[in-house]
Amino acid sequence: MADRDELVRLGAEAGLDGDAVGRLLASDAHADDVRADEDLGRRVGVTGVPTFLVGERYLVVGAQPVEVFADALRRAGEL
Incomplete structure (x- = not known):
């Protein structure tokens, strides 16, 4: 915007x-x-929004159910 x-x-x-x-x-x-x-986004492969970078290792792309975010947080050791 x-x-x-x-x-x-x-x-x-x-x-x-x-x-x-x-x-x-x-x-x-x-x-x-x-x-x-912006540079970080390019380096990790962000090509659109919404995209969430979790623990600087996992990308969650698009509108996803809460379980997908919880799994990414667990894998990244953030949860």
């Missing part, structure tokens, strides 16, 4: 300060973090 006004509205609806959300979106304060996440 690239509509800043909509993101600000959604942030405010979620309880965040709308002005602060707007300022953050207008800045590049977290650009390096975003680029690092």
Whole structure:
């Protein structure tokens, strides 16, 4: 989603300060973090959303039942 006004509205609806959300979106304060996440996604094979990386080893791709997430968490030693 690239509509800043909509993101600000959604942030405010979620309880965040709308002005602060707007300022953050207008800045590049977290650009390096975003680029690092994008790079990690490419390296592990993320090709679409939603994709969840569990324990930096297991990808859960698409809408999945809770059992799939629980299994990934168990395998990764996170549960």
